[in-house]
Amino acid sequence: MNLFHVGISGWRYVPWRGDFYPKGLTQKNELAFASRAVTSIEINGSFYSLQTPDRYAEWYAATPKGFVFSVKAPRYITHLRRLKDIETPLANFFASGVFQLKEKLGAFLWQFPPNFKFDPERFEHFLMLLPTSMQQARNCAENCDERLRKPGYLEVPKRGKLQHAVEVRHDSFAVPEFIQLLRRYHVALVKADTAGKWLYADDLTADFVYVRLHGAEALYESGYSDAAIDYWQRRLQRWSEGGQVADATLIEPRKGRVGKARQVFCYFDNDVKVHAPYNARRLLEGLGADADLSVVPGELGPFATP
Numbered sequence: 001m002n003l004f005h006v007g008i009s010g011w012r013y014v015p016w017r018g019d020f021y022p023k024g025l026t027q028k029n030e031l032a033f034a035s036r037a038v039t040s041i042e043i044n045g046s047f048y049s050l051q052t053p054d055r056y057a058e059w060y061a062a063t064p065k066g067f068v069f070s071v072k073a074p075r076y077i078t079h080l081r082r083l084k085d086i087e088t089p090l091a092n093f094f095a096s097g098v099f100q101l102k103e104k105l106g107a108f109l110w111q112f113p114p115n116f117k118f119d120p121e122r123f124e125h126f127l128m129l130l131p132t133s134m135q136q137a138r139n140c141a142e143n144c145d146e147r148l149r150k151p152g153y154l155e156v157p158k159r160g161k162l163q164h165a166v167e168v169r170h171d172s173f174a175v176p177e178f179i180q181l182l183r184r185y186h187v188a189l190v191k192a193d194t195a196g197k198w199l200y201a202d203d204l205t206a207d208f209v210y211v212r213l214h215g216a217e218a219l220y221e222s223g224y225s226d227a228a229i230d231y232w233q234r235r236l237q238r239w240s241e242g243g244q245v246a247d248a249t250l251i252e253p254r255k256g257r258v259g260k261a262r263q264v265f266c267y268f269d270n271d272v273k274v275h276a277p278y279n280a281r282r283l284l285e286g287l288g289a290d291a292d293l294s295v296v297p298g299e300l301g302p303f304a305t306p
Contacts, residue, residue: 003240003261005068005106006284007038008276009212009269010045020277022300029303035063036295038280040070040106042267046096047072047111053097053152060101064294070106070210070265071098079113083126088145090129094137095144095153107163107210107265109190114169114198118178127185134160165190165210165265169198179203179252195219202248209239211266213279223275224268226282232266233286240264 011034012027020037021030034041043059045051059069077089098105131137138156166182167190182189182205189205192198192212197219213232215222224232238245242260266283268276277297284290295301 002039002066002289003263004236004284004287004289005040005070005263005265006236006287006289007040007042007267007280008034008271009042009072009267010271011041013271013274015272016274016277019274020297022298022303024300024305025303031059032062033295033303034277035067037277037293037297039066039284039289039292040068040265040267042070042072042109042269044072046093046098047075050074050092050096050148051098053100053150053155056097056100057152060104063104066292067104068106068265069101069104070109070267071101072109072111075111078110078116082116083119083122086126087129088143091140091143092145092148094131095141095148097150097152099134099137099156100152102157107165107188107208109165109167109210109212111167111190112169116168117170118168118172118175120177120181123178124181124185127181127187130162130164130185130187132162132164132186134158134162137162163206163208164188165206165208167192167212169194171199174199174201174251176252179205182206195222200249201251202245203251204239204244207260208263208265209236211236211264213266213268213270215270215275220270221272221275223270223273224279224282229279229282229286233283236264236266236283236287 011031025033074093077086131140134157141154165188186206188208188210189203190210190212191202194214195217214220216224216228235245240262268279270276
């Protein structure tokens with residue numbers, strides 16, 4: 001099993017065209033190209049609006065065997081509803097077609113806004129509602145609005161567990177009670193590098209690790225130097241081995257469970273100046289995954305017109 005799922009957050013960016021995406025590459029082939037330059041992509045269109053079973057099926061078909069998608073959950077739940085009365089919105093999300101990704105489905109990312117404060121009761125209720133198995137997800141999806149009942153909306157694999165990760169940004173979450181809640185429900189705390197702007201913690205709360213790299217010095221804009229990428233490479237390797245890094249920044253003093261190998265999801269979100277795909281590629285090379293990648297950034301290669 002591949003332990004490292006490293007890539008980019010989203011793939012459709014105008015500044016990338018003619019740079020990471022070579023001149024002559026058609027827009028419809030951008031996902032196919034990107035998925036052969038990195039090993040994983042975080043779908044962020046799902047954050048802004050519900051997608052459809054057909055669209056997820058198209059993304060599945062466009063990507064190679066062994067590729068993995070993570071899916072960013074709707075801001076309607078995290079930012080607009082702010083976890084209040086979310087039973088139907090949750091059902092709508094899980095009925096929107098995400099399971100058309102089949103075995104390529106990785107983790108679900110739940111990102112919260114900077115002004116969202118920790119409310120223990122509300123947050124635990126949210127964690128209780130999250131399905132952890134395919135059967136629970138199907139049961140949840142059955143309660144969706146009628147408009148979501150499109151062909152394929154209940155095509156959920158019979159077996160398998162779901163992985164959830166939360167990215168929080170308000171300092172009120174820096175309390176042991178929050179970490180204990182995540183561990184109780186086996187939900188990962190996102191290690192989010194935000195150029196020092198928001199909360200960062202290395203606490204291990206699940207049997208996988210989820211990392212988001214938003215920019216080394218300037219949020220979404222600055223790239224990561226070779227030294228910085230080597231730093232993250234060492235951390236990812238240590239976490240994948242089942243351990244905790246020696247210089248961990250912890251909210252809860254306990255290091256968390258150690259010993260078992262972990263899957264690691266890592267996405268670069270510094271997309272504004274086209275750093276993300278190159279940084280992801282450099283990290284993959286350091287992890288020894290470059291031999292499995294079939295395209296070179298900026299070169300058409302197999303996508304060239306005969």
